[in-house]
Amino acid sequence: MPILLRRTFAAPPRAAFGHLGWLRGALGGVFGIAAAGTFGTLILGAGNPALPWLVAPAGASAVLVFAVPASPLAQPWAVIGGNVVSAMAGLVAGHLLGVPLLGASIGVGLAIGAMSLLRCLHPPGGACALLYALGATGPEHWGAAHLLTIVINVLALGAAGWLYNNLTGHSWPHRPVHIPVVIPGSRSAQVHQALTEVLAEWNEVIDADIDDLDAIFQAVERRIRSAEQDVPPAAVI
Missing domain, CATH: 1.10.287 (Helix Hairpins)
Incomplete structure (x- = not known):
């Protein structure tokens, strides 16, 4: 524990301003979730409690998209593909197995495998698989219609991430810093x-x-x- 605390507090505090300041990321999170929720409400409606218009994994995705937009885990295909593929894995595992704990466990494992193979590894995908597996085995018996929520949420979040990041000084999708052309033998x-x-x-x-x-x-x-x-x-x- 002392080592963990020492390493944690030894890290320099993140500046508030700048193109990667925490304030820019925080405001981006507000914009991204507002966009996801707005489109979710407009398309799905907020009056049907059985069909959510916004799901929690979108919040985790927003942290990556706006706070660490250069991460390979925060790129558009990772955000969209990772969440949707994981939701499908959780939904399938939940319906096939029927037991919440088993469905959730297998669903998350399937999601990690699928994301790795499809090169869209995205940590919030694990939460997405867990949510959909529990939804499928719960009293509401989530079905294919519930996939619309995560699809709408991540598409809106991705569009917001593209607009906001590029307008505030950070290319998204991320482009590595330009380096001279690598010449064989050099x-x-x-x-x-x-x-x-x-x-x-x-x-x-x-x-x-x-x-x-x-x-x-x-x-x-x-x-x-x-x-x-x-x-x-x-x-x-």
Whole structure:
């Protein structure tokens, strides 16, 4: 626990302003959920309690879309495909198994597998699968019509994310920082290849695009080189 707390509070506080400030993300969340709820109400109507017009996983998706828009887990296909595929997995598991705990467990597992295979891994998808599995096994017996809710919610959220992020200084879908063209045999090609090999060796899923990692590495290397050139020769060790 002390280690966990030390690492947590050692992180620098996030600035309020700027194109990735927390205030920008918070206002984006307001806009995104307002859009999802508005379209859900207009299309599905708010008078039918059996068919929700807004579901909780949309809130989790909004955190990713507006607070960390560069994450591979927050890209449009991940947001839309991950939620919809997971909802279908939960719904199918719930109806086939009929037991809430079993349906929820299998539904989340199926969702993770499906998202991984379809390259749309999205953490809120797990919540979506859980919600739809419990809905299918609950007294309301959620069916295919309930998929309309998540489809409408994520489409509206995606449209809001595209508009808001691009208007506030962050491209979405995310585009990696431009780096020079990688020429075979050059140092840039060696760096890119080394990064690919290290990630494969670690056998870990890193929440960052390899092109972003490559751009970061090259930017750091250029900065170090520039600093070394500015240091008087006598000070160089």
